[in-house]
Amino acid sequence: MSVLIGIIGKPNVGKSTFFSALTENAVEIGDYPFTTIESNRGVAYVRTKCPETDLGKKCNPNFGKCFNGTRFIPVELIDVAGLVPGAHEGKGLGNKFLDDLRRADGFIQVIDSTGSLDQNGNSVGRGRFDPLEDAEFVHREIILWLANIISDGLIRKLRKLESEGGKLEDIIYEKLSGLGIDPKDVSQALKNAAVPSNLKNWDDQVSMRIAEEIIRLSKPGIIVATKADKIDHDESTKLKEKGVQVVSGDYELVLRRASKAGLISYLPGDVSFTLADPGKLTPAQLDALKRVEDFMRVNGGTRTQEALEYIVYQVLKMIVVYPVEDENHWTDKNGNVLPDAVLLKQGSTAIDLAYKVHSDLGDRFIRAINGRTKRVLGRDHVLEDGDVIKIVAAR
Template identity: 30%
Template sequence: MSDSLLIGIVGKPSSGKSTFLNAVTDAKAKTGAYPFTTIKPNQGITFWRTDCACKKFDCTRNCSPKYGKCVDGIRFIPVKIMDVAGLIPGASKGAGLGNRFLDDLRKAHVFMHVIDASGTTNEKGEECAGYDPSNDIKWLEQEIHDWIFNNLWSKWTTITRSHTAKKRTVVETLSAQLGGYGCKRTFIQQLCDNLNLTETSRLSANNTSEFKTSIEAWDEELVHLFVSKFLQHRFPIIYVLNKIDLKSSPKNIEKIFGDYDPERIVLSSALSECFLKKMTKQGYIEYKEGSDDFIINEEKLSGDQKSEKYKQVLNDIRDFVLFRYNTTGVYDAVSRAVQLHDPLKVYPFKSHVQTSVASAKNNPDTKLFEECYLVKKGTTVREFSQSIYDDDVEGDQKSRFMFAESSDGRKMADGEVLTESNNVLRIVLTK
C-alpha cells in the first residue's frame, strides 16, 4: 500500500467531516450534531479509482493487487485519509484547542475542506439559519495561514540573526524552520527555485511586492507573502460542499461557484453515501459505491413500518441527490484531492516485465501488477527504489538497489526520472 499520500479533512464542527470519513472508509468515527464530536484524529483508508497499467499491457485478467483491487482495468489504490477535530475562528491562537488540531494536520499532503453548504450551522458549528458558508472558506484558510505565520514571525528576529551568524543559505534557514510541517529540504529547494528565491536574485510577487535578496530584510508583509506561497504548494485545498440535499444549499452552492475556482469544488452528500452503504450491507439494496442509482430488494424491504421509512429515505436520496447530481460526490472528492496532489503511479516488478506479461497471456494464474506506489513527480529510479526498500540490510552494507530495467528490457540510469512512459519497471536488488 502507498504511504506517500495523506488527505487531511478540515472544517468547522458539525460540517459533516466525520460522516464524510465514514462514507469513504470503513472507519467508525463518532458523529453528532454538536460541536467537537471529534477530539482525537480519526484515520481510515479510502480508494482512488484510476486506470491501471494492466490496460496498457492488455492483461487485465491477470492483475492481482496486494492492496486494493482492480476491476476491468480500473485500479482502486489505497490512500490514507484523516479527520481532525473541527476548527473555529481563533484556532491559530488556541481557540477550541485549535493549535492542537492544526498540529494534527502537519503530515497531510492535501486538505479537503468539508463545508456545510446548507448554511444551517454557524462558524462555530452551532445550529442557525441563513448562515453564509462562503465565510468558512475565508476564515479557515486565514487560520491555517496564521498558524504557520505566527510560528515564524514570533521568532523571526532569532531566525535572521542565526541566518547571518552561521552564514546559512535561504534554503538551509527555511528548511530548519519549515521541516516540522512534513516537508523535506528537497521540497524547500524546489519551492525556492520556483519562486526564484536565491541569495542573488529578486522575485516579483503580484507585481506589487518583492522578496528581498536576503531574508534579514524581510518585513512582516513579506513573511506573510512567503507563507501564502508555501501554503499553495505544501497544503493545496479542495472544497467539498456537503449536505447538498438540504433545501437551503443550492443558492449557497451557486454563490461559492461564482467566487472560487470550480476545479477546486466538489458537491457531496456524505450522509446519503453512509445510508446507502448501510442498506447495501444489510441486503436491502444493490448499490455500487459512488454510482448514480441503486436497486431496491422489494422482497426484503417490505411489509413493516421500518421498511416504509427506509424506502422514503432511499427515494429522497434518489430524487434530491442521485438524480440531481448523478452521485453522492464523496468519491469524486477523493479523486479530486489525489489529482490535486498530482502523484505518479509506479508499478515495480521483481521479475522481467516482458517475460511476466508474455507468461500471463498464456497462463491465467500468473499474477501481475501486485504493487502500485504513488510517488511525487520528478522522482528518480534510485530515489523510488530507496523509498520502498531498506537502504541498510546489515552493518556497513550500503544499498540493496543494484539497477532497474524498463518494461522493454532497457537498463535504466539511476538518475532517470520516472514518468507515465517508464513507470512499469523491474527493480534488481543485491542479495
C-alpha cells in the same frame, strides 16, 4: 508512506460524515460543536483503471482491492477536530488540530453548502451564512499557524546569519522540519515571497507571505461543500462556479452502509446502484434509498468519491505506478499479479519509485525495465500513469 489528506473545517459542517463515508469507519457524528475531540484516522481509496485488463489476468493486490478492472488504491485520511477563527492562538480546541496536520500532503476543507452555521458551528438557520466565507478564515488560520512557526525565534537566527553567514533557506527549512515540506518548495517560496535583503525590513508580514507561498506550493487543498442533498440547483451551481466540489457525504454513507448490509449493489463512486432484493427492504429503507437515487440521477452520483479523487489526481497531481519483480508476467516473486500500486507525484522518476518501494532498492538501483515495452530505463526516466515497472538492483 502513503498519501495523507487532512479534512478540516469548522464544527458541524459534515467532516466526520464525509470521512466516515469514505473510510467506512464508524465515528462520532453529531449536531453540536466539538463532537470530534480526538482526530480520526482512516483509510479511503481512489479508483484507477487496473493494468490487469491489459494483461488479461486477475490481479492480487497486497493493499486495497480491485473490482472488474477498477483498482482501489489506499490513501490515508485524517478527520481533525473543529476549527474556529482564532484557533492558531488557542481558541476552540486550539493548535492541537494543526499539529495533527503536520504530515498531511494536502487539505480537504469541508464547508456547509446550506449556509446554516455561524463561524463557531452553531445553527443560525438555513441560508443565514455564506458558505464561502469559511473558505477564507480556515485558509487564514493555517497560514497564521505556519507563520507563527516561522517567526518563532527567527530574529535571533537572522542576526546570527548576518554576523556569521549562512543561508536563509536552511534556517526556514529547519524550522519547518517534520512538516513534510520539500526543500525545493522552501526555496521557491522564499523567492515568491520577496524576502527583504535587510533585516531591518523584516516583520511578521514577511513570515505571513512565506507561509502563504509554502502552503500554496507544498500543501494544496480543495473545498468540498457537503449536505448538497439539502440545497437547490441554483445554490449548487453557484458553489460549483467557484471551483467548489459539491457532494452529499450523508448519502454516500447511506449507500456504503446499505451495500455492506447486502441491501444494494454499489461500488464507491458509481453513478447509480441496484437493489439486491426489494422484498427485503422496509418501506422506510426503500423511501430513503429512493431519495438517494433521485439525488444521484441529477448530480451523477453522490460526488463524495470524486471529491477525494479530484484532490489526489488533479490537485496533488499523483500518478499510479505498479512495481513488479517479473516484467514479463507482472508478478512478484510469489507469482502474485500486480501486487502493488504506488501513488507518486507527476514527474517522478524510476529512482523515485525505487526509493518509495524500499530505501535499499533505491541505494542499489541499477536500471528499471518497462513491463509493457520491455525497454530499459535509467534512473532519471520520468514515469507515466499506469506504468508497470521492474527495478533491477545490485545484490
